[in-house]
Amino acid sequence: MASSTIETYYHPYQGSAGGWGALKATTRHWLQSRNSTRNVKTMLKTNQPHGFDCPGCAWGEKHDPSMIRFCENGAKAVNWEATSKRVDAAFFARYSVSWLYQQSDYFLEYQGRLTEPMRYDPVSDHYLPISWNDAFALIADTLKGLDHADQAEFYTSGRASNEAAFLYQLFARAYGTNNFPDCSNMCHEASGYGLTSSIGVGKGTVEIEDFELADAVFVFGQNPGTNHPRMLDTLREVIKRGAQVVCFNNLKERGLERFTHPQNPVEMLSNGYTRLNTAYYTPKIGGDMAAVRGMVKVLIELEEAAQQRGEALFDHAFIAEHTDGMAAYLAEVAATPWQHIIEQSGLSRAEITAAAQVYARADRVICTWAMGVTQHRHSVPTVHEIVNLLLLRGNIGKPGAGACPVRGHSNVQGDRTMGINERPSEAFLNHLERRFDIKVPRHHGHATVETIQAMLEGSSKVFIGLGGNFAAATPDTALTEQALRRCELTVQISTKLNRSHLVTGKQALILPCMGRTDIDMQASGPQRVTVEDSFSMVHASGGVLEPLSAEIRSEPAIIAAMAEATLGKQPVDWSALAADYNRIRDLIADVIPGFSEFNRKIDQPGGFYLGNSARERQWKTPASKAIAHCHSLPAHILPEEVASQLNSQTLIMQTLRSHDQYNTTIYGLNDRYRGIKGERKVVFINPADLERLGLHEGQEVSIRSLWGDDIQRQVEGFKLVPYDIPAGNVAAYYPETNPLVPLNSVGDFSRTPTSKSIAVILTAHQSMRIA
Numbered sequence: 001m002a003s004s005t006i007e008t009y010y011h012p013y014q015g016s017a018g019g020w021g022a023l024k025a026t027t028r029h030w031l032q033s034r035n036s037t038r039n040v041k042t043m044l045k046t047n048q049p050h051g052f053d054c055p056g057c058a059w060g061e062k063h064d065p066s067m068i069r070f071c072e073n074g075a076k077a078v079n080w081e082a083t084s085k086r087v088d089a090a091f092f093a094r095y096s097v098s099w100l101y102q103q104s105d106y107f108l109e110y111q112g113r114l115t116e117p118m119r120y121d122p123v124s125d126h127y128l129p130i131s132w133n134d135a136f137a138l139i140a141d142t143l144k145g146l147d148h149a150d151q152a153e154f155y156t157s158g159r160a161s162n163e164a165a166f167l168y169q170l171f172a173r174a175y176g177t178n179n180f181p182d183c184s185n186m187c188h189e190a191s192g193y194g195l196t197s198s199i200g201v202g203k204g205t206v207e208i209e210d211f212e213l214a215d216a217v218f219v220f221g222q223n224p225g226t227n228h229p230r231m232l233d234t235l236r237e238v239i240k241r242g243a244q245v246v247c248f249n250n251l252k253e254r255g256l257e258r259f260t261h262p263q264n265p266v267e268m269l270s271n272g273y274t275r276l277n278t279a280y281y282t283p284k285i286g287g288d289m290a291a292v293r294g295m296v297k298v299l300i301e302l303e304e305a306a307q308q309r310g311e312a313l314f315d316h317a318f319i320a321e322h323t324d325g326m327a328a329y330l331a332e333v334a335a336t337p338w339q340h341i342i343e344q345s346g347l348s349r350a351e352i353t354a355a356a357q358v359y360a361r362a363d364r365v366i367c368t369w370a371m372g373v374t375q376h377r378h379s380v381p382t383v384h385e386i387v388n389l390l391l392l393r394g395n396i397g398k399p400g401a402g403a404c405p406v407r408g409h410s411n412v413q414g415d416r417t418m419g420i421n422e423r424p425s426e427a428f429l430n431h432l433e434r435r436f437d438i439k440v441p442r443h444h445g446h447a448t449v450e451t452i453q454a455m456l457e458g459s460s461k462v463f464i465g466l467g468g469n470f471a472a473a474t475p476d477t478a479l480t481e482q483a484l485r486r487c488e489l490t491v492q493i494s495t496k497l498n499r500s501h502l503v504t505g506k507q508a509l510i511l512p513c514m515g516r517t518d519i520d521m522q523a524s525g526p527q528r529v530t531v532e533d534s535f536s537m538v539h540a541s542g543g544v545l546e547p548l549s550a551e552i553r554s555e556p557a558i559i560a561a562m563a564e565a566t567l568g569k570q571p572v573d574w575s576a577l578a579a580d581y582n583r584i585r586d587l588i589a590d591v592i593p594g595f596s597e598f599n600r601k602i603d604q605p606g607g608f609y610l611g612n613s614a615r616e617r618q619w620k621t622p623a624s625k626a627i628a629h630c631h632s633l634p635a636h637i638l639p640e641e642v643a644s645q646l647n648s649q650t651l652i653m654q655t656l657r658s659h660d661q662y663n664t665t666i667y668g669l670n671d672r673y674r675g676i677k678g679e680r681k682v683v684f685i686n687p688a689d690l691e692r693l694g695l696h697e698g699q700e701v702s703i704r705s706l707w708g709d710d711i712q713r714q715v716e717g718f719k720l721v722p723y724d725i726p727a728g729n730v731a732a733y734y735p736e737t738n739p740l741v742p743l744n745s746v747g748d749f750s751r752t753p754t755s756k757s758i759a760v761i762l763t764a765h766q767s768m769r770i771a
């Protein structure tokens with residue numbers, strides 16, 4: 001028998017989300033980051049009027065200066081950014097790049113903050129110090145030496161501020177390309193695409209106050225206990241008011257089951273908790289579109305019954321005045337067989353009916369969702385389906401109701417608003433051209449997957465990363481690494497050491513930058529930046545800590561200097577902008593609708609609201625109405641070439657986040673709410689599948705994924721954990737499983753890697769078996 005030491009890393013969690021477990025963990029991270037006093041002070045400034053925006057997630061806040069709001073995972077993000085450990089020239093002299101490459105992501109994160117610019121030396125295989133000026137000259141010379149501007153890729157991760165993002169896109173467009181791959185391409189792209197094509201705006205339509213009025217909140221494919229902990233507080237209030245919270249999640253997530261508020265003394269001292277849902281359904285992976293379709297099928301029946309009583313369930317006036325295509329959609333739903341819906345959703349007709357009844361009884365409904373919805377092949381159709389559900393009872397554009405994609409990175413939404421978009425609108429480009437008197441490229445640029453393909457082919461030669469960890473966050477790790485290594489130059493503008501620094505182009509630079517917590521001192525004095533949350537609120541953020549080294553520069557300063565070295569003072573005086581961010585905001589106000597008087601408005605308490613046309617029931621679609629898109633339910637959630645290879649051995653895998661990570665940043669090896677301790681290479685699997693496949697708990701397996709090509713995609717040494725997950729489905733952590741996500745397996749319309757639906761085969765390690 002293989003080792004059965006599962007007890008060493010798996011203990012089902014008995015507590016609630018939040019509570020003492022969260023408080024204990026927060027304290028531990030304060031102490032470990034070697035900066036406890038400094039960090040306690042820092043925490044108290046998180047999300048405060050004169051503090052910084054929490055870099056953790058994009059959940060918004062009600063403005064209330066009397067409250068200090070932070071969560072365990074926000075505390076981790078802040079603590080590890082504010083560490084006093086340094087990754088400096090001495091560190092790079094000690095460790096070669098090949099040695100560092102062998103280390104885990106956890107090890108890399110733990111080494112500390114990057115403190116000086118470094119250049120890769122292929123001869124010694126070490127990073128050596130380089131002056132800022134030489135670094136900018138290398139970038140400028142390489143960019144100017146390309147045959148075409150489209151040979152350069154400008155990646156953005158979602159922590160970049162509005163000011164940094166605006167400068168960055170202006171630089172790249174003035175240079176001549178729309179190649180803006182960004183983390184959003186791997187994240188909420190399907191939400192943006194799905195919402196824009198149906199309601200004419202790619203953002204959520206609710207504000208935080210709407211949760212106080214909703215009669216029901218449906219939460220699809222989201223794990224707020226770990227990824228948006230401040231949302232638990234909101235859900236708790238919804239439940240306390242007696243409204244309904246209905247969760248659809250492939251796993252029974254503790255953070256959606258019960259919550260003890262760490263800042264509520266009564267709950268804490270009595271070990272009490274609030275239940276966080278009124279119903280919880282566990283659909284199969286990729287089963288949400290089918291589940292919603294089933295709900296609409298039930299609603300059609302309820303509507304017919306209501307009509308016989310001379311009443312109506314649907315909001316017919318709204319449908320007639322504000323929507324287009326609803327009749328065709330309803331006919332498609334009626335024609336979808338129940339058997340197909342039940343098979344694909346994995347839910348019973350009774351469960352779907354119960355969920356539909358909650359929807360029917362509620363006058364005001366909010367639907368929230370995250371990666372469980374957006375990282376499948378049919379994610380855009382699923383977003384359309386959710387929108388259609390809302391439209392049926394006029395649940396968009398009334399108080400207490402609407403669509404709420406809960407964003408990931410704290411400013412990913414703002415970066416898009418600022419023009420980080422490989423498919424920019426004509427209107428945006430026209431504004432840029434007029435304001436700066438330049439010609440910008442009109443043809444679309446590369447998104448993330450296209451960037452990897454272009455670098456692999458050799459048609460893209462320069463990669464610049466404004467934050468993030470491209471090598472680890474992207475799919476098909478082996479191919480992505482090959483793609484980066486083929487580049488002439490890779491540039492990483494980063495706060496902390498990560499894998500992308502170790503997967504170098506022929507030349508490679510690390511440019512250390514400030515994070516949210518750092519005081520950003522420029523010629524005109526300390527600077528603030530701005531960010532936009534999931535509710536389209538824009539507010540200011542100012543650092544509170546002295547940067548760890550005088551060599552660390554701000555993102556706007558780095559971008560301005562790269563631009564000036566490449567383009568001279570065209571089309572703007574870049575260094576003057578970096579000297580005073582008010583000037584950048586004045587340009588934003590000139591170019592982007594909603595930002596007039598930007599500098600004045602950021603002084604408003606709580607920031608200002610950008611507005612949302614769909615919320616006003618103005619539909620910026622070709623039909624000037626909300627469009628009820630009509631898709632047939634896919635025959636299979638996987639594409640044909642994979643579906644045809646499936647057999648009884650195949651499982652569908654989702655890749656997700658543990659409680660102790662921030663995307664590719666690994667803070668610790670525990671996943672407290674799922675009962676995992678000290679281990680990341682685990683596969684959550686249904687006990688019946690274990691038995692059926694002749695496997696057992698604790699056994700080590702390799703995971704191989706299926707795709708329609710000859711590439712062998714496999715990872716080794718994963719331990720099996722029996723878990724409450726639908727049969728046929730498994731789950732494992734990202735980024736360890738990214739080598740399994742095929743580069744060409746992308747969402748229809750969104751082109752997002754399908755990291756939540758991968759066909760896999762598990763094979764027991766032969767070496768582990770004792771004869």
Ligand SMILES: Nc1nc2c(c(=O)[nH]1)N[C@H]1C(S)=C(S)[C@@H](COP(=O)(O)OP(=O)(O)OC[C@H]3O[C@@H](n4cnc5c(=O)[nH]c(N)nc54)[C@H](O)[C@@H]3O)O[C@H]1N2
Pocket residue numbers: 056057073187220221222223224226227228248249250251253283284285286287288370371372373407408409654655656657658659661662663664756
């Ligand atoms: N602490 C912390 N906070 C974060 C992050 C982090 O890594 N750490 N990341 C940030 C970012 S960039 C993002 S995008 C968000 C991510 O926030 P989430 O979307 O919550 O992140 P995931 O861990 O990918 O979780 C997906 C959830 O969907 C469920 N799921 C998977 N597939 C399906 C499905 O097909 N149907 C249904 N109904 N459920 C499914 C999983 O069980 C899991 O609970 O969080 C942001 N906040």
Ligand SMILES: Nc1nc2c(c(=O)[nH]1)N[C@H]1C(S)=C(S)[C@@H](COP(=O)(O)OP(=O)(O)OC[C@H]3O[C@@H](n4cnc5c(=O)[nH]c(N)nc54)[C@H](O)[C@@H]3O)O[C@H]1N2
Pocket residue numbers: 156157158159160183184186187188371375408409466467468469470473474475493494495496497498513514515516555655656657662663664665734735737738741755756
């Ligand atoms: N298999 C699988 N793959 C996925 C996902 C999944 O669920 N499954 N999720 C996808 C999603 S939703 C996302 S958003 C992407 C995330 O992709 P990325 O945004 O590229 O990755 P992160 O891990 O968030 O980036 C972390 C790095 O950013 C740098 N950093 C942190 N703060 C700052 C800052 O303020 N400024 C700068 N310049 N740098 C900073 C640090 O060096 C840190 O190492 O991954 C995607 N990949």
Ligand SMILES: [Mo]
Pocket residue numbers: 183186187188407408409
């Ligand atoms: Mo994300």
